[in-house]
Amino acid sequence: MNNEYKLTKFVQAAGCAAKMGPGDLKQTLCNLNNKDEQVLVGFDTSDDAGVFQIDENLALVQTVDFITPVVDDPYVYGQIAAANSLSDIFAMGAEVKTALNIVGFDKTNIAKDALALILKGGNDKIRECGGVLLGGHTIETPEMYYGLSVTGVINPKEIIRNNSAKAGDVLILTKPLGMGILTTAIKRDLIDLNLTKHCAQIMASLNYIASKIMRKYKVSSCTDITGFGLLGHAFECINENISFCISSNEVPFVKEAYDLAKNGVLPGGSKRNIKFMEDKVLYKDGLDDTIKAILCDAQTSGGLLIAMNKDDAKEFVKELEDFSFGYAKIIAEVIPRGKKEIIIS
Structure with a gap:
């Protein structure tokens, strides 16, 4: 570079x-x-x-x-x-x-x-x-x-809308989180060249292939994850009949982002996202504040968040593996409307 x-x-x-x-x-x-x-x-x-x-x-x-x-x-x-x-x-x-x-x-x-x-x-x-x-x-x-x-x-x-997921669907995320934290670290010269290159490869990769592959399946909804973070964009996808139950252990992120966020390396956009989402999310007891920050981290050129049935989702993730740096995962279930729009387990 x-x-x-x-x-x-x-x-x-x-x-x-x-x-x-x-x-x-x-x-x-x-x-x-x-x-x-x-x-x-x-x-x-x-x-x-x-x-x-x-x-x-x-x-x-x-x-x-x-x-x-x-x-x-x-x-x-x-x-x-x-x-x-x-x-x-x-x-x-x-x-x-x-x-x-x-x-x-x-x-x-x-x-x-x-x-x-x-x-x-x-x-x-x-x-x-x-x-x-x-x-x-x-x-x-x-x-x-x-x-x-x-x-x-x-x-x-x-047309694939962002707000048409159905109870019984699962959610797939095709790229890892942490890019807001990591690009802030790049700006401050806090990470090495190899990690910078890895982040750049992820951000520069098009969602084109993921989009082409997903159209082979029956997709309920899709959005991309950018400046409002995973939780902010997920919130935009929820209709009056559903909630998203996201498994925090399944959400992919670039591992180096954790220690950086824990040490206060967090962009202003991510801080705004955390504040905006605080009354819209039910977090499980004891969830690490750093994980909450990563879930709200402002992404640049993030992945697609796709809703489809579970069997198709497993096949989709397998098919996408070579094009997602191995990060694509099923991260959530779409459930009937619960206590909050988003529930983090």
Whole structure:
């Protein structure tokens, strides 16, 4: 990895840890109206992308996302930012078609040749999943950020929503947690190059293959785990009939994140998530506070959280093993509505 550009040293928060908190965001959006008969999925259900119907067999799936640097290598940062943006399309079960770059360039601290590497990293990820870059827009900003506006397509009958899980389903998580903690540690020079590379590989890996494989099965719901953490995004997936019972022992995370979090290495976004979720979760007695922090950790380019029946889930995890760094696991059961929306055992 090329760390000479020190990208992470010139931003206050790394990646999706810079995201506005879920409570503040909900209040901000409450007066906006997107009602239209062709809008199949709007922002009222906090789904991963919007869906606009063209005809009975075709709908556009649209999303936008951008992040500050999470690693110091420009090319790898571009890959991760693009993977993070593209993921919303995959969570809906759609195919990526086109993308536009969104760039805020910090010319005071970052050399212009770094920007070329960032954009190349992003373009390589767009092409990896069959998409095409059409252009973009760049402005000068006090802090660097990069991401994509992405358009995908789907048959309207095949849309996978985030809030349609059913009692009896299980939940699969396809990537490990801990990226908010670990990218904060990268920014503070607290971890070695090998661990940095491992984290970068996980974040730069597309959810494309996981999305393609899951469509072979009968999936009830899907979302991706990013800035609101596992529990925050899981909360967005719950409808009035169900609760999620998550086994804390089954949730995969990069093991080095535990000691870092225990020693106070936690981004501001994760702290906001912990506070937002505190009255929405029933934790088992004696659950380690560090594990609670990891469950709420703000992820960048995290995995998919998929609901399907248990037998299919076992086969899916086996099929995905070679594409998930061995981290994909069944982590929870969907149960009839309990005392809280989320129960941690």
